[in-house]
């Protein structure tokens with residue numbers, strides 16, 4: 445878990461550097477090697493690492509617009525994910541999805557920029573697993589800002605009534621862009637939403653990876669043994685703005701300071717040292733950094749998609765006379 449967490453943190457530190465290239469001084473969001481928005485999850489690593497430690501490749505995970513820590517913990521190919529974020533042809537979605545739309549069928553991972561959008565597909569994957577009589581499970585990650593969304597609430601209902609092997613993981617980072625949760629809901633503890641659907645709801649009040657791991661063991665175990673869904677909420681801390689370039693004028697200074705102070709990675713490192721579990725945390729960190737640097741270097745060398753491919757994989761039924769690929773385009777277009 446420590447390795448997953450330091451990989452995710454360093455990955456985002458490196459993305460941050462790459463993202464800012466060419467965007468300043470007047471923050472041009474379309475400029476530089478990573479055009480568009482970028483939502484970083486620094487401070488939220490414990491929930492992804494603690495939950496995904498219980499998962500296998502066959503299990504399905506969906507994530508929202510802040511997906512990197514979850515994708516890394518689920519084992520998404522780091523090189524192809526990075527190429528996708530850089531908009532390159534060898535990216536997971538051939539460079540057309542970008543950082544909010546990563547899709548890796550090898551490890552059954554998907555994410556979306558539409559909040560709570562991952563809940564119905566996770567329920568679908570859980571239904572498929574049940575119908576196939578396999579013990580695969582599905583996990584949907586979402587933010588606390590999405591817990592009043594219809595897609596989420598309807599998914600809780602279907603999961604409960606059909607007893608499906610799915611776990612909903614709400615990452616409560618206190619903010620939905622600039623909106624504190626107390627202004628949009630009177631429900632303080634998002635796990636309470638489970639009560640209305642008669643399924644177990646549990647909350648981990650602090651972002652301790654071991655506490656998340658232990659709580660998730662029950663939730664994933666319940667799903668895997670045919671005992672139905674669980675809603676798990678984890679308190680995490682958003683160390684950065686909502687997205688890169690967010691000046692955070694709405695955020696009290698103490699709240700940002702608290703997020704910096706309560707670092708789940710440092711907490712886990714102290715814990716590991718105290719329990720004498722890992723003798724060389726520096727080696728783990730170095731290995732993680734090398735892997736990230738390699739992925740970023742590789743991705744930046746990848747070709748950009750051919751303009752003729754712009755319409756491919758976009759329409760299920762392409763319009764007539766849609767642009768065809770030219771002979772110079774590297775791969776076929778029938779898929």
Ligand SMILES: Cc1ncc(C[n+]2csc(CCOP(=O)(O)OP(=O)(O)O)c2C)c(N)n1
Pocket residue numbers: 509510557558559586587588589590617619620621686
């Ligand atoms: C259905 C929908 N409505 C609105 C948005 C715009 N939007 C993007 S992120 C966000 C807030 C999400 O907050 P939360 O779920 O807490 O996730 P966090 O950003 O804190 O990780 C909103 C409203 C969206 N992407 N999808």
Ligand SMILES: [Mg+2]
Pocket residue numbers: 587588589615616617618619620621
């Ligand atoms: Mg939030």
